[in-house]
Amino acid sequence: MRRASLVAMLGSFLAATALTPASAGDMTFERALNVDKEPQNWLLHHGNYAGHRFSALKDINIDNIKNLKLVFSVALGGFESGGRYKFGNLEGTPIVEDGVIYVTDGWGSVYAIDVSSGRRGVFKWKMDPGTDRAWAGDVACCGVNNRGVALWKDKVISVTLDGRLIATNKATGEVVWERKIADPALGETLTIAPLVVRDLAIVGAAGGEFGIRGYIDATDLNTGQQAWRTFTIPGAGEADNDSWKDGKDRWKHGGGSVWETATYDAATDTIYQGVGNAGPDWDPEYRPGDNKWAASVLALSPNDGQIKWGYQYTPNDPYDFDEISEHPLIEAKINGEDRKLVVHAARNGFFYALDRVNGSFVHGRQYVDQLNWTPGLDPKTGRPLNYDPAKDVQIYAEGTHGMRGQGPSRTCPSHFGGKNWEPSAYNPQLGLLYIPSIEGCNAIETVQQKDFVDQGGTIKPRERFAGGGPKTNERLYGSLKAVDPATGEIKAKLRLEYPNYSGALATAGGLVFIGAADGEFSVHDAGTLQQEWSFNIGTGINAPAVSYSVNGKQYIAVLAGSRQMPGVFANAPELKNTATASMLFVFGL
Amino acid sequence: MSVRVRGCRITALAIVAACAVATLAAARAQTPQPPALSPEEARTIAYGKDVFKTKATCQYCHKWDASGDQGYGGNALSLRKTQLTPAQMAEVVKCGRPGTGMPYHDRFAYTDKRCYGMTRADLGNDMPPAGNEFLQPREIDAVVKYLFAEAVGRGESTYEECVEFWGSDTRECEPMKDTKKP
Numbered sequence: 042m043r044r045a046s047l048v049a050m051l052g053s054f055l056a057a058t059a060l061t062p063a064s065a066g067d068m069t070f071e072r073a074l075n076v077d078k079e080p081q082n083w084l085l086h087h088g089n090y091a092g093h094r095f096s097a098l099k100d101i102n103i104d105n106i107k108n109l110k111l112v113f114s115v116a117l118g119g120f121e122s123g124g125r126y127k128f129g130n131l132e133g134t135p136i137v138e139d140g141v142i143y144v145t146d147g148w149g150s151v152y153a154i155d156v157s158s159g160r161r162g163v164f165k166w167k168m169d170p171g172t173d174r175a176w177a178g179d180v181a182c183c184g185v186n187n188r189g190v191a192l193w194k195d196k197v198i199s200v201t202l203d204g205r206l207i208a209t210n211k212a213t214g215e216v217v218w219e220r221k222i223a224d225p226a227l228g229e230t231l232t233i234a235p236l237v238v239r240d241l242a243i244v245g246a247a248g249g250e251f252g253i254r255g256y257i258d259a260t261d262l263n264t265g266q267q268a269w270r271t272f273t274i275p276g277a278g279e280a281d282n283d284s285w286k287d288g289k290d291r292w293k294h295g296g297g298s299v300w301e302t303a304t305y306d307a308a309t310d311t312i313y314q315g316v317g318n319a320g321p322d323w324d325p326e327y328r329p330g331d332n333k334w335a336a337s338v339l340a341l342s343p344n345d346g347q348i349k350w351g352y353q354y355t356p357n358d359p360y361d362f363d364e365i366s367e368h369p370l371i372e373a374k375i376n377g378e379d380r381k382l383v384v385h386a387a388r389n390g391f392f393y394a395l396d397r398v399n400g401s402f403v404h405g406r407q408y409v410d411q412l413n414w415t416p417g418l419d420p421k422t423g424r425p426l427n428y429d430p431a432k433d434v435q436i437y438a439e440g441t442h443g444m445r446g447q448g449p450s451r452t453c454p455s456h457f458g459g460k461n462w463e464p465s466a467y468n469p470q471l472g473l474l475y476i477p478s479i480e481g482c483n484a485i486e487t488v489q490q491k492d493f494v495d496q497g498g499t500i501k502p503r504e505r506f507a508g509g510g511p512k513t514n515e516r517l518y519g520s521l522k523a524v525d526p527a528t529g530e531i532k533a534k535l536r537l538e539y540p541n542y543s544g545a546l547a548t549a550g551g552l553v554f555i556g557a558a559d560g561e562f563s564v565h566d567a568g569t570l571q572q573e574w575s576f577n578i579g580t581g582i583n584a585p586a587v588s589y590s591v592n593g594k595q596y597i598a599v600l601a602g603s604r605q606m607p608g609v610f611a612n613a614p615e616l617k618n619t620a621t622a623s624m625l626f627v628f629g630l
Numbered sequence: 631m632s633v634r635v636r637g638c639r640i641t642a643l644a645i646v647a648a649c650a651v652a653t654l655a656a657a658r659a660q661t662p663q664p665p666a667l668s669p670e671e672a673r674t675i676a677y678g679k680d681v682f683k684t685k686a687t688c689q690y691c692h693k694w695d696a697s698g699d700q701g702y703g704g705n706a707l708s709l710r711k712t713q714l715t716p717a718q719m720a721e722v723v724k725c726g727r728p729g730t731g732m733p734y735h736d737r738f739a740y741t742d743k744r745c746y747g748m749t750r751a752d753l754g755n756d757m758p759p760a761g762n763e764f765l766q767p768r769e770i771d772a773v774v775k776y777l778f779a780e781a782v783g784r785g786e787s788t789y790e791e792c793v794e795f796w797g798s799d800t801r802e803c804e805p806m807k808d809t810k811k812p
Contacts, residue, residue, distance in 0.1 A: 124802075125690045127762070175800040179694070226805060488705055503805065505700050512731060514755045607733075611759050 068138070068192035070239045074307055083137040083587040086189055086234040087464060092304035092369035094466035095547045096588035100595040101630060102550030106564050106573045108630050112596065115154055115162035115625040118169075119146020119185075120602070124178020128621050129185035130583060130603040132462075134234060135625070136190050137589035137598065141165060143192070144600060144625060147185035148172040149201030151209060156598075156627065157591050166214025170201045173225075177203035180228045180503050182250035184606070188301065188462075189234035191242065193262050198242050200231035206242060206260055218265040222246070228253050228503050234302045236312065238343040241268055245299020249317045249363060252493055252506035255297035257314055257339070259346060269346035273297035273316045273334050281351075286330035286433050294493050294506060295328065296320030297335045301365045301462045304383070306397060311349060313370070313383050313397065314339050317363035321490040322456075323443050324508025329433030331356035336364050338385060340400060350400035355389050356428060357435040359442035360414060360485065361456040361511075362389040367464045369474065370397060373527035375404075384526045386465050386476040388458035391418060392529045406529030408522055410480050411453040414441040443487030443509050455483035456511045463544035464585055466553065468567055473523040473532060475553045475567075477541035481517035486510060516612035521545070521555060521570055535570040539613065542606075544585030546597070556582025556599060558616055562626070580622040597628040671775075678776025681769050683795070686735060686761055688773065694795050695787035696777060706732070710781050720774045721745075723765070726758030733761040735770065 066072075068084065076082070076089050080097040088094045101109060120128040129147025136143040140157030149172050153165040178185055181202060190199045196217060197209045204223030209216055222244060223229035228251025235242040241259045249255065255273040260266070274295035275282040285292040298317035305312045319335035321327055337353040355362045364387055371382045373394075383397035390409040395402060402423035415425035415437045427437045442450050457479045467474045490508035492498025500506060519537035524530065543556035552573070553565040562582060563575035583603035589596055602622035610616045667675070682688045682696075691706035693699045698708035714722065725745035726734035734740070740750040740757065750757055765773070780791070792803035 122684050125687065127684055127687050173800050173802075175796045175802040179802060225801075488700060490700075501805070507700060509700075510705065510731060607759065607762055614760070617760065 066139075067194045069194070073237065081590040082139065083135065083589050084192060086134050086136070086191065086236065086302045087304065087367055088587070090305040090307065091371070092367045092464070092467075093469065093547070094464055094545065094585065095468055095549070097549045098588050098590055098595045099548065099550040100590070101548065101552070101588075101597065103552060103566060103573065105630060106550070106552060109564065109574050109576075109597070109628050110630070111576060111626060112159065112629040113161045113627050117144070117146055117152055117623040117625060118167075119148055119150055120621055120623045121148065121174065123148070123172075123174025123185065124176070124181065126178050126181065126185050129623075130621070131600040131623055132186045132584050132603065133189035133600055134585055135587050135598050135600065136192060137587060138192060140591040142598060142625065143190045143197055145187040145189055145199055146623060147187050147202070148174060149187050149199060149207075151190055151197055151199050151214075153197070153211070153214060154625065156596070159591060159594055159596075159629070162625065162627070168197075168207070168209045168214045168216060170205065170207055170216070170219070172201045173203045177201070177225050177230055180225050180248065180251050181230050181232075182247070184603075186232040188232060191235040191237040193237045193240070193242065196262070198235045198237060198262065200233065200235060200244055202230050202232065204229060204231055206231070206235065206244060208262065208265065220260055220265050220267070222258050222260070223248075226502060228506075233300050236302050236305065237262070238305055238312065241343055243303060243312065243343060245273075245314065247298045247300040247317075249296040249298035249320055250322060250505055250507045251503060252294035252320055252500065253298060254293055254295055255299055255317060257299055257341065257346065259343065271341060271346035271348065273299060273339065275333065281333040284331040284333040285328060287328055289492070289496060291328050291496070293496070294320055295332060295335065296322075298363070299365060301367060301464070304368050304370050305343065306370055306381075309398065310342060310344070311340050311397070312343050313368040314341060315365040315368055315385070317365045318361045319358055321506050321508030322361040323359065323485050323487050323510070324445065324490040325357050325359040325434050325442070326445055327490040327508055329357070332358065336362055336389075338364065338368050338383065338395070340383075340397070352395055352400045352402070352423075354385075354387050354391075354393065355425065357433070359435070359437075360389070360452060362387070362459070364388055366460060366462050369465065369467050371467065371474070371526045373472075375527055382526060384474065386460045386474070386478075386524070388454075388460060389414070390454045390459040392476070392524055393423060394526060394529065404529050408476055408524060408529070408531060409454045409459055409478060410520065411482060413451070413453040413482070414438050443485040445487055445489050447487070449484035449486040449512060451482055452485050453482035454479065455481055455513065455517060456485060457483075457517070457540065461542070463542055466545035466547035467526070468547040470549060471567055472525060472527070473567065474526050475545045475547055476522045476524055477543065477545050477555055478520045478522060479517055479540035479542075480520050481515055481540070483511055483513040483515065483517070486512065513611045519557075521553065521565060523567075523570055533568065533570045535565065535572070539610070542581070542583045542603075546586040546588060548588055554586045554597060554599075556584070556586065556601065558582070558610060558613070559619070560601070562586075562599060562601075562628075576628070578624070578626055580619055580624075581616070594629060599626055600624070601626055674772050675776045675779045677769075678772035678774070679780070679795075681765065681773040682776055685769070686763050686765060686773065691731070695791060696781035697787060709777050710784050710787070712782055716774050716778055719777065720770050723770045723773060726761075728753050728758055729756040731759065733759045735761040735763070735765040737764040
């Protein structure tokens with residue numbers, strides 16, 4: 042090596058070292074429990090363990106929001122094709138710690154981006170896990186997705202679509218260890234952002250359209266080994282396995298996938314995990330019975346995965362109303378009594394409040410504009426009114442779901458929801474939960490599901506297992522609704538041109554941030570929901586924003602760039618030629 | 631303009647090639663050794679594979695081996711078992727299948743009567759969805775040629791076909807390792 046090159050190399054090494062910010066502190070359980078003491082950071086997927094997606098920062102507020110502007114953006118990768126997909130998507134929630142943003146792309150690459158200058162993002166490192174794209178992308182039902190990372194001690198914890206949990210050195214980007222959790226050979230993939238409680242990383246497998254038996258899985262981060270696995274569909278001899286009445290062990294491919302992060306209550310040491318649809322999605326006659334714990338929420342002990350209680354929203358669900366999305370924890374006074382609630386804006390179109398200690402139903406109320414699948418909920422139990430315990434296959438309302446040998450249904454809300462995985466946000470100061478929704482109706486047509494090969498049929502692992510399909514003839518639209526979780530009452534609402542596929546962020550500045558399919562990133566008054574500001578980034582936004590501050594200045598960060606789902610946007614031809622991108626956008630005053 | 635050539639009703643552009651491929655495919659079904667392809671034919675088939683795999687993502691619903699699927703978006707037919715002629719298949723790619731989830735890929739389909747003599751207004755709720763990408767005639771021609779060269783009339787797909795489609799840098803074909811050659 043020539044001397045000049047050596048000197049140059051040494052020089053850049055020293056410069057790089059000098060520019061590297063002081064190493065961030067270890068992420069501890071103590072810090073995770075007290076994120077409110079670090080409002081400059083966004084340390085947990087949902088902002089806090091309670092799932093509020095609320096930033097206490099208020100330098101950007103209702104009085105100065107007109108001055109918000111794009112301060113910089115960062116181009117990322119991850120749009121490579123693979124399996125059934127032409128490109129990967131960005132659905133992740135950024136994690137921000139001490140001026141460094143950690144984001145993922147759909148294939149599971151992790152990017153550590155130094156944003157401390159406030160003027161640009163500088164890559165500290167990129168960890169590309171070498172995902173087997175064809176192998177995983179061929180059994181991803183709904184796109185190439187990854188919803189973000191978790192921090193633990195000096196490591197970044199992430200997942201890959203092909204089923205691995207990876208611990209990466211936070212300072213260097215070096216992979217320290219990885220553990221295979223989900224098996225694409227069985228149709229399982231991982232898209233969830235891990236929930237870290239103490240030294241456990243809790244994730245779950247996606248694959249509800251490929252005949253998986255879903256589970257929630259914990260890894261001991263000190264050893265990289267499995268701590269426990271709890272199947273969402275109980276096995277033979279386990280409680281509630283008798284809610285599968287087919288007599289053919291169809292629970293073995295019963296679905297119940299898990300693909301969005303749980304909330305956690307430290308007071309009772311309980312996690313609240315939403316659980317996906319039963320499999321096959323649209324042929325309920327294939328799986329008579331209530332099909333627990335599909336379309337449910339489970340309260341579990343994070344130490345051992347034991348189920349404390351479960352609550353099923355749509356028994357024998359014929360709609361694909363899977364309920365994996367967030368379950369915020371909220372304290373409310375109801376009839377003069379202080380209640381500890383776990384709430385849920387369900388894909389089935391109802392807003393539910395449950396007692397989070399014992400799982401009992403507190404109240405439920407329709408939040409979508411149109412809902413035809415049930416005349417309402419039983420005020421005592423929250424069950425759909427037409428639920429008949431004597432029937433093994435539920436007919437909630439004729440013509441609202443597919444049945445074998447019948448034509449397409451008209452289903453409201455559409456099978457997309459209600460609200461899909463995209464998270465709500467809660468402003469505890471105003472006591473309002475902001476629900477970004479998909480409004481409108483579509484059609485489901487049932488096709489009799491064939492059995493799996495291990496059950497005497499012809500369906501092989503990795504083949505689709507949906508029992509029919511949807512068709513969207515009507516143009517769907519969206520809404521943002523502010524709901525009082527103590528009553529379920531809608532306090533404010535705003536119609537949106539497009540179904541919302543971004544999720545929401547609420548801030549103490551009296552603001553709510555959402556993104557739209559046409560690239561509009563908009564800010565709304567937290568009380569009236571009136572739009573106060575917007576900027577069009579030019580490609581669809583399918584990820585929720587976060588807020589952080591560095592050197593005393595507040596920023597808003599959001600990932601953008603996603604496939605516009607043809608089913609959802611079938612009737613919005615103006616979006617047809619929107620190209621995907623893979624970008625991080627950062628806004629500030 | 632359309633003409634009828636040896637059972638194939640086709641428009642001017644596609645004439646000889648489409649039927650020639652059909653004839654080749656029929657010949658191959660009877661003999662184990664496929665006839666050598668000209669460089670031009672090989673290029674067209676490779677181009678068609680890219681349309682099928684990536685550009686139009688036909689495999690999303692039809693599966694990589696075109697054997698059909700009970701898909702999240704509906705049921706896609708097996709193109710390995712199809713009885714369609716190349717011209718008919720090209721028409722379905724162009725126009726979709728009314729009343730089903732099979733999308734149309736001609737940007738101007740149903741704006742006039744080029745597809746089955748019908749317009750969007752005639753079809754109402756039976757209007758098929760638009761493809762993720764619209765295709766030019768040469769792309770439709772190529773994807774049809776690809777399918778007739780690699781899928782139509784073939785039995786169950788094999789491990790070797792899988793590796794040919796996906797490459798050998800993925801586990802994708804491992805579950806098929808025990809598949810016997812037809």
